[in-house]
Amino acid sequence: MDTEKILEVDHVSFKYDKEWVVRDVDLSIDKGQFLGLVGPNGSGKSTLIKLMLGLVKPDEGNIRLFGSKLRHFNKWQEVGFVSQKANSFNSGFPATVLEVVKTGLVSRIGAFRFFNRKHKEKAIEALRVVEMEEYAYDSIGELSGGQQQRVFIARALVSDPSLLILDEPTVGVDAKHVTDFYDLLAKLNSEQGISLLMVTHDIGTITEHATHVVCMNKTVHFHGASEEYKEFDDEALNRLYGHSVQQLTHNYQHEENQL
Numbered sequence: 001m002d003t004e005k006i007l008e009v010d011h012v013s014f015k016y017d018k019e020w021v022v023r024d025v026d027l028s029i030d031k032g033q034f035l036g037l038v039g040p041n042g043s044g045k046s047t048l049i050k051l052m053l054g055l056v057k058p059d060e061g062n063i064r065l066f067g068s069k070l071r072h073f074n075k076w077q078e079v080g081f082v083s084q085k086a087n088s089f090n091s092g093f094p095a096t097v098l099e100v101v102k103t104g105l106v107s108r109i110g111a112f113r114f115f116n117r118k119h120k121e122k123a124i125e126a127l128r129v130v131e132m133e134e135y136a137y138d139s140i141g142e143l144s145g146g147q148q149q150r151v152f153i154a155r156a157l158v159s160d161p162s163l164l165i166l167d168e169p170t171v172g173v174d175a176k177h178v179t180d181f182y183d184l185l186a187k188l189n190s191e192q193g194i195s196l197l198m199v200t201h202d203i204g205t206i207t208e209h210a211t212h213v214v215c216m217n218k219t220v221h222f223h224g225a226s227e228e229y230k231e232f233d234d235e236a237l238n239r240l241y242g243h244s245v246q247q248l249t250h251n252y253q254h255e256e257n258q259l
């Protein structure tokens with residue numbers, strides 16, 4: 001039996017201006033996989049996510065979500081997205097946790113329809129999954145970075161997606177909560193069968209948790225199982241990054257801890 005392809009990126013290239021930032025990228029995610037996307041700063045990871053979400057169009061190649069070419073794809077409730085900047089509300093932001101989660105239902109019910117009791121129950125249920133139910137009526141801005149990040153996962157989960165895309169979700173989350181965060185992702189992946197794609201700089205941690213890894217620098221340099229990635233020659237990795245990857249991983253963790 002064929003494995004169900006959730007996402008297929010087929011020879012995709014993209015340039016903002018004259019310079020290619022994504023070049024001939026080929027990758028795919030099968031149902032149930034947790035794919036970690038790593039690469040140096042400016043290597044095109046976020047741009048590739050924008051291409052997958054249809055926010056920018058490839059200059060070459062094709063992308064398919066759940067078997068449909070992106071230009072025909074309309075089941076956006078199947079795709080949850082948590083961005084890099086999700087956990088940066090200031091303390092005065094005038095919305096409760098529950099209100100923020102309910103906005104995740106807009107792709108399902110349309111922008112101008114009112115939320116009803118069922119929608120509220122759905123939002124509470126999503127908060128329960130991320131263990132934030134007790135904060136439902138608190139202001140989003142009063143929560144810590146890690147708690148806000150959980151709320152944004154709940155917002156992404158409320159439309160019952162089959163694929164969750166996360167762009168550097170642990171930036172600004174302290175080390176202890178990063179562990180809890182990975183536990184939550186493991187639960188979503190194994191218990192709810194949600195396929196995951198996560199962009200991160202933390203190579204050490206992602207290889208412990210993801211089933212598969214893609215390492216890119218404009219183009220894909222490695223795509224395979226996490227186990228194989230651990231065997232990926234250190235020297236090859238250092239050449240790709242232009243400096244010691246050991247040091248890069250360490251510095252990132254350090255920065256994260258300080259935020």
Ligand SMILES: Nc1ncnc2c1ncn2[C@@H]1O[C@H](COP(=O)(O)OP(=O)(O)OP(=O)(O)O)[C@@H](O)[C@H]1O
Binds near residue numbers: 016017041048
């Ligand atoms: N809107 C834009 N217009 C022009 N160039 C852009 C734009 N966004 C990104 N770039 C450039 O495209 C290249 C790839 O950027 P991108 O943000 O995709 O990389 P990244 O791997 O996500 O980087 P980081 O890890 O630092 O977040 C970089 O050289 C960046 O300066």
